[in-house]
Structure formats: structure tokens, C-alpha cells
Amino acid sequence: MRRRSVLKISVAALSGTVLTACGSSPADEPGTDASGPRTVTVGVIPIVDVAPIYLGKEQGFFSSRGIDLNLVTAQGGSAIVPGVLSGEFEFGFSNITSLMIAQTKKVPVKVVANGAASTGAAGKDFSGVVVRKGSQITTAAALAGRKVAVNTLKNIGDTTVRESVRKDGGDPSGIQFVEIAFPDMPAALENGQVDAAWLVEPQLSTAKAAGATVVASNFTDTAPNLTIAAYFTGAKLIGEDPALVGRFTEAVNESLSYADAHPDEVRAVLSSYTKISEEVRAALILPTWPVEINRASLETLAGLGETDGIFGDARPDLSKLLP
Template identity: 65%
Template sequence: MRRRLLAGMVAVALAGTLTACGTSSDSDSAGGDSGTGGVDKVKVGVIPIIDVAPIYLGQKQGFFSKRNIELTMEAGQGGAAIVPGVVSGQFQFGFSNFTSLMIAQTKSVPIKAVAAGVASTGVQGKDFGAVVVKGDSPIKTAAELAGKKISVNTLKNIGDTVTRESVRKAGGDPSKIEFVEMPFPNMPAALDGGQVDAAWVVEPQLTAIKAAGGREIASTFVDAAPNLTVAAYFASTELIAKDADLVTRFTEAINESLTYADANPDAVRAILADYTKIDEKGRAAVVLPKWPVEINKASVETLAKLGEQDGIFSGTPDLAKLLP
């Protein structure tokens, strides 16, 4: 989430692609390393947040192993850091929000989504991402965020895109917002100490700030688009072309994992203890996102238009190339 030097990211990614292509041999495929008995060893770049609970549940439930996939997850700081790893072959698959994927796609980075990742609940005031203020803040509506200092985890990414839309819909001027970049865990203290006027946060920081007396001003994912598909799992176009069978099996396993997570919230809260630092009280209180199998294409198109409108992209995202 902290790496945002996109030009450098693209250069590394493309260089990695060329290196991978130039050094592969007959015994090395573009897919995961083949283990004994035809099992593919697959590494997935993920972010250690609630959003990726399904893949950990799927691993635990055997959804991947029954498809001959030996799964390993490796934590990255965000989509901007994971994209180069996928292109270079460090990871066979990765998880990223769609804005990061569209930024990469407009830079001609060879990636493509293979499965849905996580989605908004679609319910105002009951979603897993929002803009919050201190309990005694004079700010009462999203329109009043214009001219204020708001923290986001990454500049020129999904956080400021959806926040601008909330302000715009409320009748405020989104161009007057001053965004400040900082990690999510730092935001509660920054908000409490007055370093920022508001914070765009996701769970578990959202629940933590509310528990300390903070107030939600806008459900930004909900404001951006109905049932917004926020993120996806993706692969390099090279892997998709060279090992379609692995991609199919991985996608089937992810889809089964998403369905299981969506139907078993208690299992989701329990698995969070395995890969996050959210304590038991926090795990019980957080708002869980939705995990539909289908990517809401219309919502991604809206996210693309908003990002282009606000200057997030260097060109127009080609969703026909990016979406499955």
C-alpha cells in the first residue's frame, strides 16, 4: 500500500518479465513449481487484511489441495507492491484493489483478473470502509470534507477516488480535499491528535475508531457504486497463456473459498487470528465485507470513470483486457 512510484513499479515489472522469459528452461514452466504427484506449488501475493480471509479458509478446508494445488501466501504491502511480483513470477497469483490493477493496466503491465476478491456490503453505515471523524468534530456531512485534510493509505488510488465521489454526491467540491498518505494502523492516533480532520479507513481501524467515539461521515464504497467489487485476484497474461489448466483450477478453488466465506462469517472471524493481529474483541466486532463469486462489471466501470475523472490514470483503462 505504501509503494506508489508507478513508473518505477512498471519498469521493475516489465524488466522482471523479460528476465523471466529469458531465463526459463524446459524444466521451468510459467506456472507454479510442480511438486511430486503432479501437485503445483503456488505462491499468492496477498495483503494481511480481512479481505483475503477466503483464501486462508480455502486452504484450511482443502479447496486447493483437492485440485492439486499446494498453496503458500506471502504478505505484501498492497496491490502496487504485489503487481510486479506477479509479473516477474515471484507470485503465480496476487490480490489487489481494482484501482491499482487499472493503474497498472494503463501502464501496459501484462496482468489480468481471474476471480473476484472482495466487495462492499452495499449498505450505508454498515460497510467495511468509510470516512470517519472525531466524535466532537464540527464536520457533519461529506460535503463539509471539502477543504479538509483526510488521510488515505495510498495517494492517487481507490481511497481518494471513492472519497471524492462521496463529497461530490453530497454537494461538496472534491477538488479542495487535501489527502495525506499514511498506513491504516497510524490513522486512529493521527485523527485523535488532530493531524488530520478525517480518515478514510477500512476494518479493523473503522470499528476501532467508532469504539473510541468517532463518527462515520460517509460509506465511500457504497457511495461510489452499488455493490462495488473492490478487489480481485489476478495473474500475469503469460501464466494465463502458458498454464490455463492451473489458472482454471485456482479460479475454481478461489470461487469455492469465496462462497464458503460468505456463508460462514464465524469461520471468517476465527481464521483472522491466523494471519492478522486483530484481537478477539476486534474480530467479533468488525464489519465483514461480502465475497460474491461474480465481479460486478458495472461497478468496476464506474470506478474506472471516477478514477479517470479525478486524474488517477494516465490513460483510459481497457476493462475488456483486464476483466476475466
């Protein structure tokens, strides 16, 4: 059996240069700053995936490292990436395919910490392709030639849905993807605007409660324990303040581990930044939050994206994107 490759984020690699070069003055020690705690703004999306960073702020994992964390919500990575590059955000959260696309366009972004990962369990993942109650579509292969809703065209949804169809013996080339925001997908599915929809939590649980059926676990079909998203920054900040980047990475890693070990607290913190009802919070399937980035899964995702034309004529260089 081939051993799954993973990549551990090295905080020392990010912060060691500054700590060695600048001596031992108090302002250069991790968790301190000459003028007190450093305000750090992070662009996030109001979804389940980012619960660990909210928990980490509550638990003091950032303040103990001299970071006054300011979390600002945005609609998606398309708004967060330019925000990081302009300096509006020091760090951002995005799905990994969006970051791969940015890298192929020579955008100077770099992953600094894991974000979220698939559970790796078919039928028990926080992502799935669903059909409405009574649909004649009962398998992933039967999605061939159908209208399927995704939140963004030519991104991680397209790639992973196509792979589910391929693995089930179908031909994904004729799928017509329709761009619809996740919150609007259950209604679009119900009224027949689309034949199927790729949903993530909490909309996945909402749709299932209304009778929708999961016909594909697209993340699980793509790669075991697929890394879905990551926290990132720009090359400029890494060059100017690697010690801050190192402290932020440490705090995120502690937050990820804490969230994985405290699912009840994850469900509780969701109420602080989402409108998910208590009933849905109790039922939804959570992602996993490993500290390690599953590089092998990202190599697979990059290859599939290249095959499907997600990246144009390029292929992502993960050595430049990942730590």
C-alpha cells in the same frame, strides 16, 4: 430499473484449450500434475478481505485441485504486482484501482477471480470516512477543503471519497489528501494531524470504539455493491499453463462462496494471519465475497478515476483486464 451488469468468471475459457489439445493423460487432468501437487505462491495483504483464501486452504479447496497453496504476505499491491510479473508469485491480490492503473501502463496483468466487495449498505460497510469525537464535520459535503487521510495517494481512496463529497452536494476539488498507513490513521485523527480519515476494517471498528463518527460510506456512495479487489496473474502464466489458472480460479470461487456462508469461521481464521484482537474480530463489519465481478461498478469506478486524474491521460480498458 436498470439491471446491474455482472461478469461471471469462466473457468472453461481458461482451461479448455489445454484439456482439449493434450488428450487425457493423467498429468493433464484437473487436480493432478506429473510430479504431484503443484506449489503455487500467492501474494496477499494481511487484511480482512483475503480471509476466504485462508479458509479455502484450510477446507482443502486448493489441495483437492492439485494445488499446494503458499500464501505470502506483502504490504500492498505495489509490491505484489511486480512479484507476479517476475515470477515470485503465480497469483496476487490487489485492490481493483491499482490493477486498473497497471493496465493503463500496459502492464500484462489479468484478473482471474473476484477478491472482495462492498456490502452496499450505507453506514454498515467495512469502509468509511470518519472524524474524531466532537468534530464540527458532520456530513460528507463538509469534507470539502479539509485534510483527509488515505493509505495511498491517487488510488481507490481518493476516488471514492471524492464521490461521497460530490453526492452530498460538496466540491471535492479542494480536499487535501494525506498518505498515512491504515494502522496509523486513528492516532493521526485523534491528534489533529488530519481532519478525517478513510478507514477499512479492522481500523474502522477501532476508531468507532474510541468515539469516531462515520460521515460517509465511500464505497457504497460510489456504486451499488462495488467490487473492491481481485485475484490476478500475469499474461505469461495464462499463456503457459491455462489449466493451472483454471483450477486456481475454481478453488478461489469455492472459497469465496464458503466465506460468505460462514462468517463465524471468517472471524476465527483472521487470528491465523492478523493481530486483530478477539473483541475487535467479533465487532467488525465483514466485506461480501460474491463469485461474480460487478462489472458495472468497475465501469463507474474507472470513469470517476479518469475524471479525477487517477490514471493520467488514459482510461482503463476493462476488456483487457477482466476475464
